[in-house]
Amino acid sequence: MDAAYDTPVAAQVRRSTREPDRENPARISGGYVLGSPSMRQRKAPSATTISRRRRSLPVDLASFGARPTSRAGEFLGDRYRIEGLLGTGGTSNVYLALDTQIGNSVVVKQLNREGADNEGIRERFLEEAEALSNFQHPRILHVLDFAEPSDGPPYLVTEALIGETLASLLGRQPLLPMSLTLMIARQTAEGLNAVHARGLVHRDIKPGNLFLLGQRGAPFGLKIIDFGMAKLSDSNDASAAQTVLGTIEYMAPEQTMADPVDGRTDIYSFGIMLFRLLAGRLPFQASEGFDLLGHQQFSPVPLPSWFHSSTEPHLDAIVTRATRKHPDNRYPNMRAMMLDLDVAFGLCEGEPAHAGLVVDPDVYEPQNQKGREVAELLAKRWATLAPIGNERSERDAASLLPRLKTLAPDVADSADFEPLSDDALEICEG
Numbered sequence: 001m002d003a004a005y006d007t008p009v010a011a012q013v014r015r016s017t018r019e020p021d022r023e024n025p026a027r028i029s030g031g032y033v034l035g036s037p038s039m040r041q042r043k044a045p046s047a048t049t050i051s052r053r054r055r056s057l058p059v060d061l062a063s064f065g066a067r068p069t070s071r072a073g074e075f076l077g078d079r080y081r082i083e084g085l086l087g088t089g090g091t092s093n094v095y096l097a098l099d100t101q102i103g104n105s106v107v108v109k110q111l112n113r114e115g116a117d118n119e120g121i122r123e124r125f126l127e128e129a130e131a132l133s134n135f136q137h138p139r140i141l142h143v144l145d146f147a148e149p150s151d152g153p154p155y156l157v158t159e160a161l162i163g164e165t166l167a168s169l170l171g172r173q174p175l176l177p178m179s180l181t182l183m184i185a186r187q188t189a190e191g192l193n194a195v196h197a198r199g200l201v202h203r204d205i206k207p208g209n210l211f212l213l214g215q216r217g218a219p220f221g222l223k224i225i226d227f228g229m230a231k232l233s234d235s236n237d238a239s240a241a242q243t244v245l246g247t248i249e250y251m252a253p254e255q256t257m258a259d260p261v262d263g264r265t266d267i268y269s270f271g272i273m274l275f276r277l278l279a280g281r282l283p284f285q286a287s288e289g290f291d292l293l294g295h296q297q298f299s300p301v302p303l304p305s306w307f308h309s310s311t312e313p314h315l316d317a318i319v320t321r322a323t324r325k326h327p328d329n330r331y332p333n334m335r336a337m338m339l340d341l342d343v344a345f346g347l348c349e350g351e352p353a354h355a356g357l358v359v360d361p362d363v364y365e366p367q368n369q370k371g372r373e374v375a376e377l378l379a380k381r382w383a384t385l386a387p388i389g390n391e392r393s394e395r396d397a398a399s400l401l402p403r404l405k406t407l408a409p410d411v412a413d414s415a416d417f418e419p420l421s422d423d424a425l426e427i428c429e430g
């Protein structure tokens with residue numbers, strides 16, 4: 001026996017299996033005997049053998065959550081065979097495919113026709129490829145290949161993940177257990193920290209772009225996906241300042257107003273996402289996108305504990321700071337937010353840092369002329385949202401009144417409460 005093969009494990013395997021049929025080694029049925037001459041002499045299968053074998057095996061669409069597609073069987077670059085459809089966005093399609101050279105399932109994201117014909121979109125797609133290339137991090141989707149074929153739209157090949165997006169989980173279960181919220185918050189923070197350390201801004205942090213790994217409902221980790229809108233944070237070029245991209249619900253004021261963005265823009269989106277995880281809903285609800293923009297621009301994000309009373313005050317404070325309107329009033333970077341999260345989750349000792357406002361009041365004034373005009377329109381409309389006298393607000397007020405009355409004695413007892421004397425009132429009014 002070759003000494004290199006004769007390890008204690010090998011010996012155990014040898015004992016637990018039947019001796020091979022020397023006449024016909026292929027008929028060993030009790031498992032392999034490590035170090036048996038027949039095994040060592042067997043030639044390693046060539047790449048073409050692997051691909052031929054794998055080509056005949058069906059890819060399990062269900063375990064990847066993929067749907068059948070009319071493009072199934074089509075080859076991209078003679079190597080990636082499309083198997084199923086994972087998603088269709090406005091500008092690209094995401095397919096589950098088979099890498100016939102290696103034999104692995106992969107994901108191919110390909111621009112659609114309109115996307116490929118639009119210079120700006122095409123450029124952004126190439127930026128996504130560039131942003132992710134050579135970027136290996138446990139919390140970031142890993143890119144394997146990229147091609148710009150002459151006869152079709154460009155495509156990006158990435159690892160295929162098994163699990164589901166956070167959006168899909170929240171669709172079934174709006175409030176997650178605290179331990180899962182902790183894991184999601186901690187790992188998103190780690191991923192964003194790595195993204196920012198590379199000088200990138202993701203620009204579209206939301207539950208649909210966080211992929212939970214592992215069994216549905218019981219994930220063990222997550223990866224940030226969809227860098228379609230990622231941008232170098234120091235690229236202050238005109239296109240960066242004039243294209244509004246992203247998902248309104250999670251968008252920071254500087255992003256909706258088409259001003260330059262940086263890591264603090266992702267911190268805002270992450271803060272809204274944290275709100276959603278803790279409160280079980282989004283902070284603002286409006287039937288019109290325009291009204292939602294108004295809230296994002298002017299209304300402070302409520303405390304998650306107002307919706308879900310068991311939320312820790314520390315977490316309330318973190319959401320408040322992350323979602324302030326002016327970037328200078330938020331966490332300066334992801335590291336600072338991560339430290340506070342760790343304190344709030346009891347992972348390290350101390351008190352979360354309570355920071356006052358750098359820009360007071362917390363208002364974001366757009367830096368570009370068009371943004372200022374839009375903000376002015378939004379402000380006029382926002383000021384009329386849910387006006388007094390509106391049937392709904394009267395109903396809400398009526399239901400609130402009894403609860404406010406029960407609060408009143410506490411207010412009167414407060415040591416900080418100093419009622420003004422009549423004299424003082426007169427001075428104020430005079």
Ligand SMILES: Nc1ncnc2c1ncn2[C@@H]1O[C@H](COP(=O)(O)OP(=O)(O)O)[C@@H](O)[C@H]1O
Nearest residue numbers: 086087088089094107158159160161165208226
């Ligand atoms: N690497 C991957 N592994 C498994 N599923 C993926 C992967 N990438 C994307 N998906 C699925 O495809 C959907 C769309 O992908 P995404 O990159 O977010 O594109 P879009 O620009 O359409 O939002 C995701 O929500 C997810 O369900």
Ligand SMILES: [Mg+2]
Nearest residue numbers: 208209225226
């Ligand atoms: Mg997406």
